[in-house]
Amino acid sequence: MNRKSVVSIDLEVCLGRCLLDEELIGKVQEILLRYAVGWVPVMRLWPPEHGDKNLDLGADRSLFDLTKREIEEAAANTGSRLTGLVEFRGATQGLAVIMSVDEKTFFRVGDNWLWGNRIALQIRKQKIGSINSVKWAGSVFEELCAAVSPWYGRASSTQEYEAKNIDRSDGVRAVGVNVARALPGLYWLNFFGKPYVDHIGREQILSAPAETVRAIDDGILLRLMEYPGTWDSAEYRLGEEKVLEHLSPRYFFSKTNPARIHSAPSFDLVGYCG
Secondary structure, eight states, X not given: OOSSOOSOEEEEEEOSSXXXXXXXXXXXXXXXXXXXXXXXXXXXXXXXXXXXXXXETTSTTHHHHHHHHHHHHHHHHHTOOSEEEEEEEOSSSSEEEEXXXXXXXXEEETTEEEESOEEEEEEOSSEETTEEXXXXXXXXXXXXXXXXXOSEEEEEEHHHHHHHHEEOTTSOXXXXXOTTTXXXXXXXXXXXXXXXXXXXXXXXXXXXXXXXXXXXXXXXXXXSSSOGGGTTSXXXXXXXXXXXXXXXXXXXXXXXXXXXXXXXXXXXXXXXXX
């Protein structure tokens, strides 16, 4: 796998507060305006059956207004709490932006507690505008972490995430995504927000033997290696093991050892965002 050329990158940041907030979504819009230049100035809501609702990123409050309207309409139609997912795509399949909104910080599916509020980006081209996708993803991830102060964030090649968190033994399902048990894994880029910094230890994370470790606001960004495309190399695996041993494997899910003892912050799992 080429060190610099990665076609498929996924990143997400998970919030400890409700995303349906004008200031928060305004910060996301401002980042997209700066980094998605040359991509497409108008995005459409996805999936297509939602209708042809154009979004002009340059218009004040446009991202917040459209997200709020869609989430409120979905809640009114179902009679459920204020929750939903809005996905924006451009004229090409190179970039998708997904906003997951929930009144609850966490929600339960079976035995798993999941994040209710997430901002996810799917990058499917080697360049976004004129910028290499690896550099673009790294810059946007760092900007999002600084702007919205998430409790957790990750970014990796799609292949790395699938290898660590997708089980195909009986259909296709995600594993290791239980917030109440552990983090889903260690990836190319990781952001430990305040709950995880307090739980693992600030100095313990800052002293990790990773390619980059840097404090951002009250959280810490950790980059395992320079390029996400090397995730299956011996060098990457060795670096990952060193960081895992330094931080302690108990904080991270492992598909090869799912039964090991795990540890997570003591979240208010049934609490509402306020």
